[in-house]
Amino acid sequence: MEGINVAVNKTIRRIGVLTGGGDCPGLNAVIRAVVKTAIREYRLTVVGFENGFGGLIQNRARDLTEKDVVGILPRGGTILGTTNRDNPFHYPMIINGQKVFKDVSDRVVENINIHNIDAMIIIGGDGSLSIGKELFEEKGLPVVGVPKTIDNDLSATDQTFGFDTALNTATEAIDKLHTTAESHHRIIVLEVMGRYAGWIALEAGLAGGADVILIPEIPFSMENVIKKITDRQEQGKKFSIVVVAEGAKPVGGEMVVQRRVEDSFDPVRLGGIGNVVSYQIEEETGMESRTTVLGHLQRGGTPTAFDRILATRYGTGAVNLVMAGKFGEMVCLRTPNIESVPLADAVGEQRLVPVDGDLIRAAKQIGISFGD
Numbered sequence: 354m355e356g357i358n359v360a361v362n363k364t365i366r367r368i369g370v371l372t373g374g375g376d377c378p379g380l381n382a383v384i385r386a387v388v389k390t391a392i393r394e395y396r397l398t399v400v401g402f403e404n405g406f407g408g409l410i411q412n413r414a415r416d417l418t419e420k421d422v423v424g425i426l427p428r429g430g431t432i433l434g435t436t437n438r439d440n441p442f443h444y445p446m447i448i449n450g451q452k453v454f455k456d457v458s459d460r461v462v463e464n465i466n467i468h469n470i471d472a473m474i475i476i477g478g479d480g481s482l483s484i485g486k487e488l489f490e491e492k493g494l495p496v497v498g499v500p501k502t503i504d505n506d507l508s509a510t511d512q513t514f515g516f517d518t519a520l521n522t523a524t525e526a527i528d529k530l531h532t533t534a535e536s537h538h539r540i541i542v543l544e545v546m547g548r549y550a551g552w553i554a555l556e557a558g559l560a561g562g563a564d565v566i567l568i569p570e571i572p573f574s575m576e577n578v579i580k581k582i583t584d585r586q587e588q589g590k591k592f593s594i595v596v597v598a599e600g601a602k603p604v605g606g607e608m609v610v611q612r613r614v615e616d617s618f619d620p621v622r623l624g625g626i627g628n629v630v631s632y633q634i635e636e637e638t639g640m641e642s643r644t645t646v647l648g649h650l651q652r653g654g655t656p657t658a659f660d661r662i663l664a665t666r667y668g669t670g671a672v673n674l675v676m677a678g679k680f681g682e683m684v685c686l687r688t689p690n691i692e693s694v695p696l697a698d699a700v701g702e703q704r705l706v707p708v709d710g711d712l713i714r715a716a717k718q719i720g721i722s723f724g725d
């Protein structure tokens with residue numbers, strides 16, 4: 354049988370779970386599957402740590418029973434709370450009025466011992482899983498990972514949960530923007546998330562019938578974008594839809610930074626490229642242009658059926674990994690099976706859009722411009 358082989362480890366009695374990094378639809382579905390599998394299949398006790406690694410550092414935890422997970426399968430967000438700060442190896446503190454960063458990972462070990470946790474399930478993206486890897490390698494903690502992110506940029510799994518929901522939200526937005534763009538004969542630029550990987554922009558653009566898609570992997574020339582729009586105009590098409598990933602940048606140019614978030618490992622928050630592109634289109638073509646920034650709408654709401662199923666399989670898979678004693682590993686999708694990979698592989702490489710891949714080729718063949 355393929356998948357995770359479980360030779361049940363009888364010493365496991367209590368497991369902990371936390372959600373870290375940016376939230377995404379399906380986190381609750383994972384938590385529900387972890388709790389149900391742990392209790393029903395293996396008779397374990399589950400402890401939920403609140404607000405990502407913050408809860409492990411500050412000892413904020415509560416038992417999770419089957420009652421606690423009733424009704425959460427379709428609910429977005431995470432009942433445990435999350436944060437994209439609170440790295441235990443680089444934790445901000447005020448000492449003598451000065452902000453300093455300290456390694457407080459020993460507190461994590463202490464709190465895990467206080468709660469008699471035999472294994473910890475960490476549901477997160479590259480950042481949270483990197484911390485999980487460090488806790489496993491340097492502190493010897495029995496950690497198992499579950500990959501989440503709407504960006505779908507983790508290379509060790511075919512797909513992260515949350516992406517499909519974000520993709521559907523972005524596609525629905527393009528459909529809606531089409532009708533207003535068409536009525537007003539306007540260019541509408543939709544800015545979607547995706548810092549280094551343009552999966553949401555590419556797939557939503559394809560699904561929604563965008564005319565131009567700009568992604569971080571393909572630096573664009575404004576000249577080519579304008580040409581696509583004016584070509585359409587000449588064909589009598591009086592509106593165009595441009596989908597741009599927040600991390601897209603012009604050839605030889607930089608990403609547009611909206612603000613910096615202190616205490617974050619990757620402190621730069623992107624945003625604004627949509628307005629830049631929209632303004633230049635209006636200047637060059639004389640056509641009216643508007644921008645919509647989809648922002649955190651993409652991270653909210655009820656997960657799609659696909660994400661609910663994937664999240665559920667990851668949740669059960671993570672408990673199976675724990676019971677198989679496969680610590681330092683992460684569950685992953687190797688279609689059609691749920692398997693596992695070392696956390697080191699999971700956080701090693703970003704899954705970027707292959708620029709000469711089939712999706713880009715198909716998009717170009719139906720006339721979509723990438724501004725290259």
Ligand SMILES: Nc1ncnc2c1ncn2[C@@H]1O[C@H](COP(=O)(O)OP(=O)(O)O)[C@@H](O)[C@H]1O
Pocket residue numbers: 373374375436437438439440477478479480481482483484501502616617618619
């Ligand atoms: N490469 C990294 N190595 C170690 N810690 C990281 C790394 N990237 C981010 N972090 C830390 O991990 C936490 C979560 O990261 P973030 O990127 O917000 O979420 P995600 O888990 O979704 O990637 C933050 O505390 C951040 O400081």
Ligand SMILES: O=P(O)(O)OC[C@H]1O[C@](O)(COP(=O)(O)O)[C@@H](O)[C@@H]1O
Pocket residue numbers: 374375376437478479480501502503504546547548614622623652
């Ligand atoms: O919630 P914040 O701090 O605004 O972060 C925004 C970033 O988080 C994401 O939504 C998801 O990133 P992570 O999966 O790494 O958490 C990115 O697409 C976006 O750039």
Ligand SMILES: [Mg+2]
Pocket residue numbers: 374478479480481
């Ligand atoms: Mg991250």
